[in-house]
Amino acid sequence: MEIKHITVAVLGTGLIGAPVARNLANKGFRVKVWNRTASKASAIAQANLQACTSVAEAVSEASHIVTVLKDGDSVAAAIEAGAGHFQPGAIWVQLSTVGVEASLDLARRAEEHQLVYFDAPVQGTRQPAEQGQLVILASGPVAQRVSVQPLFDAIGKRTVWVAETPGHSSRLKLALNSWVFALTHGLAESLALAKGLGVDPQLVIDVVSNGPMDCTYFQLKSAAMLAGNYTPSFSVANAAKDAQLIVEAARQAGVRADVVEAGLRRFQRAVAAGHGDKDMAASFLASDAPPDVTAPGADDDSCAHPPDRACCRRRTRGPAPVPDARSAPACTARRGRGPRGGGWQGLSMGLRSTRGPPTRRIQPQGQGVRSRPDAEEAFNLMLFSLPTGMLGVHSEIRQRKAATAHDVDGIRTDAPPKFASLATAAPMPRSPAAGSARPGLHVLGTRPSAGSG
Ligand SMILES: NC(=O)c1ccc[n+]([C@@H]2O[C@H](COP(=O)([O-])OP(=O)(O)OC[C@H]3O[C@@H](n4cnc5c(N)ncnc54)[C@H](OP(=O)(O)O)[C@@H]3O)[C@@H](O)[C@H]2O)c1
Incomplete structure (x- = not known):
């Protein structure tokens, strides 16, 4: 069918949804958009692009439905709002990052509504979306791919076909976001540390530029x-949502994802400090966030409560959700010295003493004992962050003697110490279903990632 005869409903006109809708319209598709905040949909109306006031209105004539909403819940709610109005056999392209479980739940809903489901999260932020340069990580039935490829070509520079069945693309997306979060936090901490140590952060950039660690990002x-x-380009709030999804998926798969957990705490602090709508580069601002905006339970080494207390949830079940300051007051049962407690206290392996080996403390120039020049400290944090982030490992707990740069006066440094071991595959409880429920999946398992695209 000619593109001009294809009607596409785009549900969600946020940072990614709006340029996706515009690019489809510019390529000649007939586009109908719906957004919860109606003014954002009407603001992008143009030739070939009509704003609708309800999901039902948007989807009723559409042969293709594209969802670009915040999370699994908002996508599910939008699809249910369209129930009874879909064209039989319409194709549903799900671009939002929803994680593994929600992706499978949405696939079930697609079946219920007789929609053909494509699990197709995207790689690329606002600018690539505006330039039609997204990378689409697509999973869906081979027979229908010919029908969705023109859409993908309109919004992206490349389609990576991951699998036939849903869920696999969402898994790959989590692995990719783990990498981008490691980059973001590693950089943020290096610059914050340089600044806090009294050296010009620009020097970090100068040294990295044009070297092997340099990249566009x-x-x-x-x-x-x-x-x-x-x-x-990618909000802190959405990044926190995705980091939480990664932590959950990693735990299900029996993979240690310590770096993402630490990064989640940075995002949570940034959200609690009022930076949720800012770009995730605002991880930089989490370095000097005061302790009173720290997410309850987010510091696993700072709380003396037993592990079943809500404030201490992280010690047994992963990071606390993004905090609700009204209902979840910060834990006050701190161990050791200072508001964040001792860096060694409350760590795993049953250590309950309030005194442990002294954490090496790096202090701003002129304010404490130093063993190395300031610029070297800042630069080394950068070096430690990148390889450990790349591997998805963090030996903070298991390599406790390597607390280099972990507890820095006045600067939050959540990135790991320098020992990047094979800790990702360290034993931890596996869910009974882990492994068997993911035939053919190489992305989040402990096997090498051959074939992940
Ligand atoms: N930005 C990126 O770099 C990027 C890259 C890859 C993937 N993604 C993923 O793509 C999706 C969209 O990202 P984005 O950056 O476009 O996010 P965004 O700018 O924050 O837009 C979120 C969209 O979801 C809607 N929404 C939020 N909560 C809702 C609810 N409860 N009910 C109905 N609608 C709701 C918003 O509507 P309102 O306008 O009414 O708030 C808006 O349309 C997310 O899953 C994100 O993780 C983003």
């Missing part, structure tokens, strides 16, 4: 952090 985000430009 490093240049873009370091410039944004130093300029204090947090115009959102």
Whole structure:
């Protein structure tokens, strides 16, 4: 069928949904958009692009439905709102990052509504979306791919076909976000540390530039952090949502994801400090967030409550959700010295003493004992962050003697110490279903990632 005869409903006109809808319209598709906040949908009306006031109105003539909403719940609610109005056999392209469980739940809903489901999260932020340069990580039935490829070509530069069945693309998306979060936090902490140590953070950028650790992302985000430009491309709130999804998926799969957990705490602090709508480069601002905005239970080494207390949830079940300051007061049962407690206290392996080996403390220039020049400390944090982030490992707990740069006066440093061991595969309880429920999956398992695209 000619593109001009294809009607596409785009549900969600946020940072990614709006340019996706515009690019489809510019390529000649007939596009109908719906958004919860109606003014955002009407603001992008143009030729070939009509704003609708209800999901039902948007989907009723559409042969293709595209969802670009915040999370699994908002996507499910939008699809249910369209029930009874879909074209029989319409194709549903699900671009939002919803995680593994929600992706499978949405696939079930697709079946119920007789929709053909494509699990198709995207790689790329606002600018690539505006330029039609997204990478689409697509899973869906081979027979229908010919029908969705023109849409993908309109919004992206590349389609990676991951699998035939849903869920696999959402898994790959989590693995990719783990990498981008490691980059973001590693960079944020390096710059914050340089600043806190009294050296010009620009020196970190100068040393990295044009070397083997340089990349476009490093240049873009370091410039944004130093300029204090947090115009959102990917919001902190959505990044926190995705980090939580990664933590949950990793636990299900029996994979240690310590770096993501630490990064989640940074995002949570940024949200609690009022930076949720800013770009995730605002991880930089989490370095000097005061302790009273720390997510309850987020510091696993700072709370003396037994592990079943809500404030201590993280010690047994992973990071606390994004905090609700009204209902979840910060835990006050701190161990050891200072508001964050001792870096060694409350760690795993049953250590309950309030005194442990002294954490090496790095202090701003002129304020404490130093063993190395300041610029070298800041630069080394960068070096430690990148390889450990890449591997998804963090030996903070298991390599307790390596507390380099972990507890820095006045600067939050959640990135791991330098020992990047094979800790990702360290034994931990596996869910009974782990492994068997993911035939053919190489992305989140402990096997090598051959074939993950
Ligand atoms: N930005 C990126 O770089 C990027 C990259 C890859 C993937 N993603 C993923 O793509 C999806 C959209 O991201 P985005 O950056 O476009 O997010 P966004 O700008 O925050 O937009 C979120 C969209 O979801 C809607 N929404 C939120 N909560 C809702 C609810 N309860 N009910 C109905 N609608 C709701 C918003 O409606 P309102 O306008 O009414 O708030 C808006 O349309 C997310 O899953 C995100 O993780 C984003």
